[in-house]
Amino acid sequence: MKSIRTDRPFPIPEVVRTVLQRLNQGGHIAYIVGGSVRDYLLGREMKDHDIATDADPNRLEELFPESLTVGKAFGVLKVPVTRIDPTSTESDRFIEVATFREDLEYRDHRHPVRVRFAGLEEDARRRDFTINAFYFDPKTARILDPVDGLPDLEARVIRSIGKPDKRFSEDALRLLRGVRFSHALGFRIEPETRAAIQARARLIGKISAERIRDELTLMLKSRDPRGAIEDLAALGLLAHILPRLDLLRRHPRDWKSTLELLGALAPVRDVHVAWAALFHRLGRVDSESAVDNPTAMAQLSAERAALHGEALRLSAKEISIIRSLISDLPKFREAFRMRDATLQRWVREPYFEPLLELHRAEAVCIDGNLAAWAFCSTLWRSYESRRVAGTLRDSKLLSGEDLIGLGLRPGPRFTALLREAEDLALEGVLNSKEEALEWVIKKASS
Ligand code: ATP
Ligand code: MG
16 A cells, blocks of 8 residues: 655644554554645644544444444544543543444435445545545554545645545535535646536535535635635536525626625635625625615625525524624715714624624725725724723613603603713713713703
8 A cells, every 4th residue: 555654743632642542552553544634744734633443333432431422333433532631621622533444325415324344445435535535654654545645635636536426426515525625725626526526516405504504614714715606606516505696696797796705805714704795795686676776785685695594504693793794884885974973883783893804805806995994993993992901981871760760751752862862972972971961951851
């Protein structure tokens, strides 16, 4: 079997080393496998270290009695990091240890029904892409390359292991994983693999909304969200996962500005911003006529975005943020004309920081005019530093009780007075409860 020698140290977290040692001491082979080895070879930061071993599931239970068996029949064990290192505070982190296996039959284009415990070569062949099947051997500091991944890694290519058509129909999630790895790593999808994705695109309908959401999220957070979305469209996947967004392609200007906005945002700091960018023109699909009214269009897009968000099982909180980001985007046009109190209320919205990020990218795409952005950023920073320092004055100087105490009765005028008092406090005209009470008395008697 091919192997790769490396001169660079391969950093292994202490807890992972302990798990490997326990396996070795029990007389077993154990490798680090998959994404972390790929990322090491690429000089990228490594995330989780997964372990593959020849120890069978019963043996694994003996060696790691403190673990959760995800599916004993599948030979996957999750060892809680806190059980290996009691001082660790990462109570929700696990190290995955899996017995070498081959997947025998698949159900629903997603799940292997049966597996057979096997050797390393079979284990490698059940994996998705050649660059995801490297095995680091900590004993020799060599990397085993059973499916010839190195030439693909060097040529920066995503290639299915085995027959692409078969591999995508076994597990349709791989359709999205292929696109994601391509854009997260800046790799090309090899032509036969690419053709198979296109041919099998409709199978993505077999995959749960949650899985699709998670893959899309990773694409949006990648360094090339624009390319990923363009590719999903070109490969026929977008039509199945976000059909209305796919229809936006019939409106070339809106589609183009969606893509440009995604491009200008990368890499996003806050994924809500990327979702908002993705959906910010969605309203166009339903309305040709609202074209000239940016506020109405933003409202419509925000509503449509919420429907997509629900279909993708985003949380109510996430959907609410995405909605606000889309519907508030046109407001920057009026920033210089807004009443001070309105501005102050706006910058206090919990989503204002991501909204600034989205607006900035949009301004860059449209004409590069950052005046409104600079103005609103300054206001927001001033508010934020006072909030963090705890020196922010409460703008609600009065309560309903206070007004009742003055002999006023609840009603529309009552509410308007409270609101106006708050506006004046936000604008620094009223600075204490006494001043506010005095102002109400004067106002109520006039
Ligand atoms: P990431 O950087 O996103 O974590 P990864 O390659 O580590 O990428 P994981 O989902 O963590 O991906 O899976 C770990 C390994 O398991 C992969 O590298 C691959 O070898 C294998 N794998 C994961 N999902 C699949 C799948 N759907 N089909 C085949 N093999 C898979
Ligand atoms: Mg991983």
